[in-house]
Amino acid sequence: MIKKSVYEHYKALKNKEYSSLELTNEYLKEIGKKDEELGAYITVTSDIARSAAEEFDKGKCRKTILSGIPMNIKDNICTKGVKTTCGSRMLEDFIPPYDAFVVEKLKSEGAVLLGKTNMDEFAMGSTCENSAFKITKNPVDSSRVPGGSSGGGAAAVAKNEAAYALGSETGGSVRQPASFCGLVGMKPTYGSVSRYGLVAYASSLDQIGPITKTVADNAIVMNAIVGHDKRDSTSVLRKYDDFTVGIKKGVKGLKIGLPKEFFDGAISDDVKSAVMNAAKEYEKMGAELIDVSFPSLNLAPSTYYTITCAEASSNLARYDGIRFGHRAEKYNSIDELYKKSRGEGFGQEVKKRIMAGTMVLSAGYHNEYYKKALTIKSKITGDFKKLFGECQIILAPVSPTVAYKIGGEKEPLRDYFGDIYTVSVNLAGVPAISIPCGTGEDGMPVGMQLIGPHFSESLLYRAAFAYENMGKAVDIYDFSI
Amino acid sequence: MDRNSRNEIDFDSLAELSKIEFSDQEKLSIEKELNDFLEMLSRVNEAESEITREDKTAMKNVLRRDVADNDEFSSEEMLFNAKTKADGYITVPRVVGE
Numbered sequence: 190m191i192k193k194s195v196y197e198h199y200k201a202l203k204n205k206e207y208s209s210l211e212l213t214n215e216y217l218k219e220i221g222k223k224d225e226e227l228g229a230y231i232t233v234t235s236d237i238a239r240s241a242a243e244e245f246d247k248g249k250c251r252k253t254i255l256s257g258i259p260m261n262i263k264d265n266i267c268t269k270g271v272k273t274t275c276g277s278r279m280l281e282d283f284i285p286p287y288d289a290f291v292v293e294k295l296k297s298e299g300a301v302l303l304g305k306t307n308m309d310e311f312a313m314g315s316t317c318e319n320s321a322f323k324i325t326k327n328p329v330d331s332s333r334v335p336g337g338s339s340g341g342g343a344a345a346v347a348k349n350e351a352a353y354a355l356g357s358e359t360g361g362s363v364r365q366p367a368s369f370c371g372l373v374g375m376k377p378t379y380g381s382v383s384r385y386g387l388v389a390y391a392s393s394l395d396q397i398g399p400i401t402k403t404v405a406d407n408a409i410v411m412n413a414i415v416g417h418d419k420r421d422s423t424s425v426l427r428k429y430d431d432f433t434v435g436i437k438k439g440v441k442g443l444k445i446g447l448p449k450e451f452f453d454g455a456i457s458d459d460v461k462s463a464v465m466n467a468a469k470e471y472e473k474m475g476a477e478l479i480d481v482s483f484p485s486l487n488l489a490p491s492t493y494y495t496i497t498c499a500e501a502s503s504n505l506a507r508y509d510g511i512r513f514g515h516r517a518e519k520y521n522s523i524d525e526l527y528k529k530s531r532g533e534g535f536g537q538e539v540k541k542r543i544m545a546g547t548m549v550l551s552a553g554y555h556n557e558y559y560k561k562a563l564t565i566k567s568k569i570t571g572d573f574k575k576l577f578g579e580c581q582i583i584l585a586p587v588s589p590t591v592a593y594k595i596g597g598e599k600e601p602l603r604d605y606f607g608d609i610y611t612v613s614v615n616l617a618g619v620p621a622i623s624i625p626c627g628t629g630e631d632g633m634p635v636g637m638q639l640i641g642p643h644f645s646e647s648l649l650y651r652a653a654f655a656y657e658n659m660g661k662a663v664d665i666y667d668f669s670i
Numbered sequence: 671m672d673r674n675s676r677n678e679i680d681f682d683s684l685a686e687l688s689k690i691e692f693s694d695q696e697k698l699s700i701e702k703e704l705n706d707f708l709e710m711l712s713r714v715n716e717a718e719s720e721i722t723r724e725d726k727t728a729m730k731n732v733l734r735r736d737v738a739d740n741d742e743f744s745s746e747e748m749l750f751n752a753k754t755k756a757d758g759y760i761t762v763p764r765v766v767g768e
Contacts, residue, residue, distance in 0.1 A: 286747040288741070291742060413697075423731040491714045493722075494707070512749035512751065513752060514751070521763075523762055528689050528691040531690045532692060540688075540690055540700065544681075544688050544704055545708055545711065547684055548679060558711060558714060562714045565717050605707075605758060646672060
C-alpha cells in the first residue's frame with residue numbers, strides 16, 4: 190500500500206480499504222527497514238504520526254484529500270516541539286516553540302507527520318552531501334546523490350518512506366532533487382506560500398514547495414499550503430486558484446517556448462534528448478513549440494550566488510550562541526563566544542558563503558557585486574516577462590546532467606553551475622514545476638521543467654498533467670470531497 | 671573592476687567581520703575555494719547593464735510598524751533554546767566593566 194500516490198491513499202481511506210494507522214505503521218516499518226541505508230530522515234516522529242493517524246481514524250479531524258495521509262517535512266521548516274536542525278550542528282538540539290505556516294495548514298488538514306528530512310546544511314548545496322549528519326543516497330542508484338538541498342524528502346518519497354514531502358527552494362532545491370529521484374516538484378510563485386517558520390537562507394528567494402509522485406498529488410498539496418499570511422511580509426494577498434480545477438484540460442493550442450540557451454553548452458546528450466523528446470510529445474498533443482531566447486542565462490549563477498550569499502551573511506548572523514543554537518564550551522569574552530560558537534557550529538560550505546556574502550556587502554565591493562547583481566536580477570525578470578509575451582510557458586531541462594556520484598571527482602564549481610537552469614526562476618520569482626521525462630545515463634531519471642509567469646501554477650499543473658497522463662484515462666480523478 | 675585583476679581577499683579580516691574562528695588547517699582548505707568562488711561571483715561584472723531608475727524603484731518597503739504584538743509565546747518558551755539563563759533572562763559573559 191505504501192507505493193500508492195496521495196490521491197490513491199485518499200480513495201482507499203475513504204473506502205475504508207485500510208485505516209490511517211495501518212498506513213502510518215506501514216510507512217514507519219519501511220523507514221525502520223530502509224532508512225539506515227537511504228539516510229533520508231534526520232528525525233522520525235513515530236508517536237506524533239501514530240497519534241495523528243488515530244485522530245483521523247476516530248473521525249476527530251477535518252476530512253480533506255490530505256487527511257490521514259503520512260508525509261515528511263524538510264528539517265528547515267519549524268515544527269513545534271520537534272527538533273529542527275537545518276542539517277547543521279549549529280541547530281542540532283533546536284526545538285522550535287511554534288509551527289511554520291505550512292505545518293499549521295497541513296495539521297489543520299489532519300496530515301500525519303512521519304518525520305523531518307535530511308538536507309544540505311542551511312539549504313546550501315545541491316547534493317545533500319553538505320548535511321552535518323548523514324549523506325542521503327539516491328533511491329535509484331545508492332552510489333549517487335539524491336540532489337539537494339531537499340534531497341532527504343525526495344529520496345524518502347521515491348523509496349516509499351512517505352506519501353509526499355515538503356521541501357524548500359532558494360535556487361532549485363525542490364525541482365532538482367525531484368528530477369534526480371524521478372518525482373514531481375513545484376517551486377511556487379514567490380509570495381504565494383508563507384515563509385513564516387521557514388529558517389531563512391536568502392529571504393528574497395526562499396519558497397516552500399511540494400515533492401510528490403504525481404502531478405495531481407502535487408496540485409493537491411499545493412492547494413493545502415498556498416495562501417496569504419500576515420506574518421510573512423512578502424506573502425501576497427490574492428484569491429488563489431484551486432490547482433486541481435482544469436488540470437485535465439490538455440495542452441491543445443498551448444504555446445510552449447524552448448529557450449535555445451538552455452539546450453546549448455554544458456548539457457549532457459542524454460538529458461537533452463529526453464527533454465527534446467518530451468517537447469515532441471507536447472507537439473503531438475496539439476501544443477505549439479516556439480524557439481525563443483533567454484540571453485541572461487549565463488549570468489544567472491553568479492548573480493544568484495552574489496545575492497544569496499549577501500542575504501545569508503545577514504540572515505545567519507543570528508546564530509551567535511546566545512539565544513539558541515550551538516554555544517562553544519570555552520571562551521573568555523563575548524566576542525570569543527560568538528567566533529568559537531560559529532566556527533564550531535557551521536560547516537565549511539556555510540562558512541564559505543557567509544564569508545563571500547560579507548565581502549560582497551562590504552565597503553568597496555558593494556557596488557561592484559551586490560548592486561550589480563540586483564540589476565541583473567531585474568534584467569532576468571524582464572527577460573522572462575518578454576518571453577511570456579511570445580509563449581505561454583517555457584520548457585527546459587532542470588539540470589545539465591543526471592544525478593552525480595557521491596563524493597565523485599568534482600570539477601571546480603560544478604555544483605554552482607549545475608544550478609544554471611534552475612536559479613533564474615527563483616531570481617524572477619516565477620513558478621516552475623519539475624516532472625520526470627524519461628531516463629538517461631545508467632537508467633537514471635531525467636527531469637524537465639515547465640516555467641510560467643507569476644501565479645500561473647494552474648497552467649503549469651495542467652501542462653504537466655497532460656504529459657504525465659499521455660494516453661491514460663484521466664476520468665478516474667475526482668477531486669471533489 | 672576587472673575580475674582578472676581582483677585582489678586576493680584578506681581572509682583574516684573577512685573572518686573577523688563574519689565573526690567566525692577558523693583553525694589553521696581549515697583556513698588552508700577554505701581559502702582557495704573561497705577565492706575560486708569569489709572569482710565566479712565577479713562574473714556579474716561581465717553584464718553590460720547599468721543600474722536604471724526602474725531597477726532602483728523595483729522594491730517597496732514592506733516592514734510592519736515596530737510594535738510588539740506577539741503574546742503567542744511565554745517567556746519560558748522564548749528562553750527554552752538558550753544555553754544559559756537565570757531569573758527569566760539569558761546569561762552571557764560580562765561585556766562591560768572588564
